[in-house]
Amino acid sequence: MSEFIDGFIEKAKEGNNRIENELYSKYDVKKGLRNEDGTGVLVGLTKIADVVGYKKINGKKIDCDGELYYRGINVSDIINRREPNQRFLFEETCFLILFGYLPNSEELENFKKELSNRYELPPYYLESKILGFPSKNLMNKLQQEVLMLYSYDSDPDNISALATMYKGLNLIAKIPSIVCYAYRTKVHYFDKESLFIHQIRPDLSIAENILYLLRDHKHFTPKEAEVLDMCLVLHADHGGGNNSTFTNVVISSTGTDIYSSFAGAIGSLKGPKHGGANLAVMKQMQLVIDEIGLNASDEQIKQVIDKILSKQFNDNSGLIYGIGHAVYTLSDPRCIILKQQCKDLAVEKGREAEYDFYHRFEQLATAEIKKRKNINVCANVDFYSGLIYDMLCIPTELYTLMFVVGRTVGWLAHNIENKLYSGRIIRPAAKYVGETYDYIPIDKRK
Numbered sequence: 001m002s003e004f005i006d007g008f009i010e011k012a013k014e015g016n017n018r019i020e021n022e023l024y025s026k027y028d029v030k031k032g033l034r035n036e037d038g039t040g041v042l043v044g045l046t047k048i049a050d051v052v053g054y055k056k057i058n059g060k061k062i063d064c065d066g067e068l069y070y071r072g073i074n075v076s077d078i079i080n081r082r083e084p085n086q087r088f089l090f091e092e093t094c095f096l097i098l099f100g101y102l103p104n105s106e107e108l109e110n111f112k113k114e115l116s117n118r119y120e121l122p123p124y125y126l127e128s129k130i131l132g133f134p135s136k137n138l139m140n141k142l143q144q145e146v147l148m149l150y151s152y153d154s155d156p157d158n159i160s161a162l163a164t165m166y167k168g169l170n171l172i173a174k175i176p177s178i179v180c181y182a183y184r185t186k187v188h189y190f191d192k193e194s195l196f197i198h199q200i201r202p203d204l205s206i207a208e209n210i211l212y213l214l215r216d217h218k219h220f221t222p223k224e225a226e227v228l229d230m231c232l233v234l235h236a237d238h239g240g241g242n243n244s245t246f247t248n249v250v251i252s253s254t255g256t257d258i259y260s261s262f263a264g265a266i267g268s269l270k271g272p273k274h275g276g277a278n279l280a281v282m283k284q285m286q287l288v289i290d291e292i293g294l295n296a297s298d299e300q301i302k303q304v305i306d307k308i309l310s311k312q313f314n315d316n317s318g319l320i321y322g323i324g325h326a327v328y329t330l331s332d333p334r335c336i337i338l339k340q341q342c343k344d345l346a347v348e349k350g351r352e353a354e355y356d357f358y359h360r361f362e363q364l365a366t367a368e369i370k371k372r373k374n375i376n377v378c379a380n381v382d383f384y385s386g387l388i389y390d391m392l393c394i395p396t397e398l399y400t401l402m403f404v405v406g407r408t409v410g411w412l413a414h415n416i417e418n419k420l421y422s423g424r425i426i427r428p429a430a431k432y433v434g435e436t437y438d439y440i441p442i443d444k445r446k
């Protein structure tokens, strides 16, 4: 039987199972929910975030520099126009995304307390659910933990918008320590390192707590916490169309609980074409640097790029991770901010050579894809984030988890918005393009 099953995929490419490419255009099926010109099929309305990567002028797509707005406010302004003494913006951004406007000082303080009051994990949760269940993959582990928290909720299936808000805030507050403890557990059990567990501190921001919990000596610089906080702000939302947010809304549209929706969204974010790209970029760049060295010439870098695009290097997928985007064309505004942060941090940490290599690789890779495909591609949010995390001593296993910590805010906001203003089960259609046959009793089959 296993021989039969082994041969199935090859056989599926022909005969009864094969779906001819032409059928997609014949029935006007939008592969990947994309229109002919690459723009996304509209599947919803939102007032939470706007992702701008092109303009439509007389129905024609015109590429432009990228812009990202949270509740109508340009994210670059949130970062660049903050008060000089305002070090941490993530909590304020959470408020903005969830409630729709920038909080005044009192509202912000109250909101921070709402979050920090929920930091602590249930009694014995750490011992029984994290230390007792080490896992090598922390994205998978977090999915388990989110589903586990369902059992600790006295009314888990209450899906009213208000109940969802409270459950979501609880998840936003608890996920940072869960991921740090899951990491410490992983390296203790599998990598044989010492185990240390620090208590999460209500007086620290989420970014500060992550650095505090991850480091044996508990110390971090204000600049390090500021950069991590900025990363969380830049990952907090990306409109209703990104795969993990859409997944979360698709799942919750059935009327199921928020734990199921978030677990699904985490699974979506893990993929290397989405949030998992930050990890994939690190692996790709490590491999490239191992192959040609940091002092390689542009010509040598071009040759490796050519090998990647020809499916002969890295994971043979033909993809250059950290490059390209479904919406952004000329630039991803988050990448511009992160690139500058990365550059500054590299100077501070004496890692300018790596930054410079990434920069040259980015320029050459985008130019090569443009040449081959005749499309504008840019480096995305994930291209420099891994290098930044590395300079913050955040381990590779946690890169995509940092994305989750930020994005839970967007997932929650879209989940609630969808409940309040759409409410309909998401159920598109798929055209049956097979034949119909008579049923043949078993003794008459060949």
Ligand SMILES: CC(=O)SCCNC(=O)CCNC(=O)[C@H](O)C(C)(C)COP(=O)(O)OP(=O)(O)OC[C@H]1O[C@@H](n2cnc3c(N)ncnc32)[C@H](O)[C@@H]1OP(=O)(O)O
Binding pocket: 038, 272, 273, 274, 275, 277, 309, 318, 319, 320, 321, 322, 323, 324, 325, 326, 327, 369, 373, 375, 377, 380, 381, 382
């Ligand atoms: C947080 C985030 O999710 S940001 C995105 C993170 N993902 C990555 O960095 C992975 C690498 N990038 C990609 O796979 C893609 O650019 C995606 C998934 C981000 C966007 O995909 P799409 O919107 O389908 O890309 P788009 O329609 O613009 O692609 C057009 C062509 O360029 C190719 N292309 C786009 N990006 C890349 C890339 N990075 N490397 C190689 N080829 C690429 C596509 O394969 C496609 O080729 P085809 O016409 O021969 O099929």
Ligand SMILES: O=C([O-])CC(=O)C(=O)O
Binding pocket: 051, 237, 238, 241, 242, 243, 274, 326, 327, 380, 381
């Ligand atoms: O919008 C997308 O498709 C992916 C992305 O950048 C994000 O979710 O941050």
